Amino acid sequence: MTPNQIKRAHALRMNAVNELRALDAAVEGEFSVEDTAKEVSINEEMRRLDTLIANGLDSIEGAAKQADAVAALEERSGTPVAAPSDESARLRAFAHGESRSVDFMPSNFEERAAMQKGTDSEGGYTVPVNMYDNIVRSLRDLSSVMEAGATVISTAGGEDITVPKSNAFPTAAIVAEEGTFGGSDSTFGVATLGAYKYGFLSTASVELLQDSAFNIEAYIASVGAEALSHAMNTHFITGTGTGQPEGVSTAAVTTGDTLTTKGVLTADELIDFAYSLQRQYRPAASWLVSDAFVLAARKLKDGNGQYLWQPGLTASQPDILVGSPVFTDAAMPALAATVDITQAVYGDLKRAYMVRLAGGINITRSDEYAFASDQITWKFSLRADGRVVDTNAARKLINPAA
DSSP states (O other): OOHHHHHHHHHHHHHHHHHHHHHHHHOOSSOOHHHHHHHHHHHHHHHHHHHHHHHHHHHHHHHHHHHHHHHHHHHHHSSOOOOOOHHHHHHHHHHTTSSSEEEEOOGGGHHHHHHHSOOGGGTEEEEOHHHHHHHHHHHHHHOHHHHTTOEEEEESSOSOEEEEEEOSOOBOOOOOTTOOOOOBOOOEEEEEEOOEEEEEEEEEEHHHHHOTTOOHHHHHHHHHHHHHHHHHHHHHHHOBSSSSOBOTTTSOOEEEEEOSSTTOOOHHHHHHHHTTSOGGGGGGOEEEEOHHHHHHHTTOBOTTSOBSEEOOSSTTSOOEETTEEEEEOTTSOOSOSOTTOEEEEEEOHHHHEEEEEEEEEEEEEESSTTGGGTEEEEEEEEEEEEEEOBTTSEEEEEOOOO
């Protein structure tokens, strides 16, 4: 426990003592069953608080002894003992309740973030850039849309930003001598990327955070990334674009092919669908599908009896379908006989889809929220959006309308 937590525990114990005294003063004669039960409950709470206070004092005493041991070692050896890295020290201070929040910011916004956040004494820390990169790397690994190559940008603030959106290719033609230039311009629109706030609560025991072997950096990167990526990625696939990101499976990208029979794949239709994507996008194209789609696609063979599906060369590499890597996601509609639903997305997601992360990742600590269970609560928040920015770079395979 931190010194502040010990003070709160002392205050709660004093309240319990006063409550017990008031009960004794109010009861005349013998205790009723209800009075006895209340007295037992108060005494149990006092014993629990006594244990918490004792453990907290032991922890503080242990930390002091460790500091004395380090000082003695330095004095004997004449060599300073290596201190923890600045980042580790700040995160450890945050874990121990010496600051109330941390912000993980991308490198090019580190200076601005430092001006926006308070000093250590004001309860705010800006954590060095590599923790932000670690969390974003985990987000990419857990989000199929980001893993498949979607463009990811980071901005300092959350104001709306606009990026060009390509809807058609330009065409050129031969121009005769002294002739008039013709052809058509590419059709550009505008995609507006906002900043929707994603957040969740997580708890950790006080004992765990006080354990010197506990890796606070890994805990934050894994727990935060897993919850945030799941929520965001669902919207990156099926979002409506209204009050949430626009999903790549629900956006107005070009329909490459329509299945002849709802929910039924054939080898010829998959090949036709893959080659409906324009040539310049195919070298970097990938599949985004459901597990049910994979189950059906793995059984398909070409005219020579060869499976269309090829396993990845190593465990870390994606499997291959019609020459392109496959990424599965539970948010993709399952292969089913439902009219008009998207059964697969195929394309160059780096050019087709853009993810915007706004303002860094904030984690705020509360010692009070789960105080009774001796746990620390963490509030994670991240602002993000996603939009299709090139409708030609991806294709949808859909079920027929009837």
